[in-house]
Amino acid sequence: MTEKIKIGVSSCLLGNPVRYDGGHKHDRYITDMLGQYFDFIPVCPEVECGLPVPRETMRLVGDPEKPRLLTTRTKVDMTDQMLKFCNRKVLELETSELCGFIFKKDSPSSGLYRVKVYGDTGPAQRNGRGLFAAAFADQFPLLPLEEEGRLNDxxxxxxxxxxxxxxxxxxxxxxxxxxxxxxxxxxxxxxxxxxxxxxxxxxxxxxxxxxxxxxxxxxxxxxxxxxxxxxxxxxxxxxxxxxxxxxxxxxxxxxxxxxxxxxxxxxxxxxxxxxxxxxxxxxxxxxxxxxxxxxxxxxxxxxxxxxxxxxxxxxx
Ligand code: SF4
Incomplete structure (x- = not known):
């Protein structure tokens, strides 16, 4: 291979300190092994939509088909701000020549599968998708998508x-x-x-x-x-x-x-x-x-x- 393949990745998986607590979730298999063949385009929806580091944690709430993104303690609704970013970002990524995307599991913004959605009562259901991951999957239906946790299988x-x-x-x-x-x-x-x-x-x-x-x-x-x-x-x-x-x-x-x-x-x-x-x-x-x-x-x-x-x- 003369040129590396471009892949989108949730930014915290590359070791960037963008998580709510100022930390990261560096995944060595992605950077050290896959990095020999792939060039990574990092995306952190929460930081790129204008939220600070550190910040309050968020969760998905309501209808799993159309959940709202709320801050966990203060219940501020961040859905519109995030969706506005998602619409702009997926169009921008159209020109990035991506051949795949690796998402951070469980995140209300980046999680691809089985993200927790909270209702008014009872335990959370694991049947949601992070708002950015959902917008991305809609925009690129044939692109290979996966979560870092599932790459252990x-x-x-x-x-x-x-x-x-x-x-x-x-x-x-x-x-x-x-x-x-x-x-x-x-x-x-x-x-x-x-x-x-x-x-x-x-x-x-x-x-x-x-x-x-x-x-x-x-x-x-x-x-x-x-x-x-x-x-x-x-x-x-x-x-x-x-x-x-x-x-x-x-x-x-x-x-x-x-x-x-x-x-x-x-x-x-x-x-x-x-x-x-x-x-x-x-x-x-x-x-x-x-x-x-x-x-x-x-x-x-x-x-x-x-x-x-x-x-x-x-x-x-
Ligand atoms: S999971 Fe997504 S939104 Fe959260 S820190 Fe990582 S890249 Fe940012």
Whole structure:
């Protein structure tokens, strides 16, 4: 990679002292590991909408679909001030070329999932979304979004980062005035990656590309991108990965000895039984892909959808 991928991040996660108490929530995985590949665009909705540091804490109150943002002790309603900022900020971010966003969990401004919403009585319900996170998700419906807490889950982490890299590849592809013919090539390179996520949407995308000449290039690209990002939100499960691995080794049948094929099958089955991580059979498979130089396989993004150094396929 020559240039880092731009990602939006809740500012306190980068170590900036913007929280209500003057502190931060520095997340080392984000800055030290992901920072090798991503350039971060920090956003602190509470400070950027004009609130001081330190400040009174806030909470969401009322209807979870349309909550109000109130200061916790003095009950001052900050909703209008925050929404005005959100409307301006999401438009400003349209030009930032973001390929993803990592939000701070639980925040009434930045939390993406299960933020507490308080009613008049009883315990808070965990079914809200921070006001800035909600405005951002509405403005960028296909952009990969995640919370820092959920990045501790290996499967969610891999899925988010894989989508960020794919989103970036698509942006690069589109930036060069991609044609119908080039879309056929893009789709061919992503087939196995898509198969590992959603065989059903892979088929739908195949049909869309095949009928591409009946659509304008703009319509075709918009529909394809929509399906691409939707397909990748489905988890690449062990079962689907096993299916892809068997599909790949089918290409080696004629060249490999029976012992070599047996070794491949053994490693795939060890992965299927959760004894080894995906990286184990994949390393062996990649060896034969390089050895036999089968161009359909060497070009597949499935073999390296993100840098191996991130070790996203090293968990069982
Ligand atoms: S959670 Fe969001 S609003 Fe709160 S300090 Fe962090 S960036 Fe600012």
């Amino acid at each position: 290996a499967k969610l982490r891999e899925n988010f980062i894989e989508r960020v890299f794919c989103y970036h590849r698509w942006k690069d592809f589109i930036a060069n005035q991609a044609s119908y013919k080039e879309l056929i090539g893009f789709h061919a390179r992503h087939k196995l990656q898509l198969m590992a996520h959603s065989p059903k949407l892979l088929s739908a995308m195949g049909r869309l590309v095949a009928s591409g000449k009946t659509l304008s290039v703009e319509e075709l690209m918009t529909s394809y991108f929509d399906l691409l990002m939707t397909a990748l939100t489905y988890r690449a499960t062990v079962k689907k990965n096993v299916n892809v691995l068997y599909h790949i080794i089918g290409y080696f049948k004629k060249q490999n000895s029976s012992d070599e094929q047996a070794e491949l099958i053994e490693q795939i089955e060890r992965y299927a039984r959760h004894f080894v991580p995906l990286v184990v059979p994949l390393t062996l498979v990649s060896h034969y892909v390089r050895k036999y130089k089968i161009s359909y396989l060497t070009d597949q993004t499935y073999l390296e959808p993100h840098p191996a150094e991130l070790m996203l396929r090293n968990h069982v």
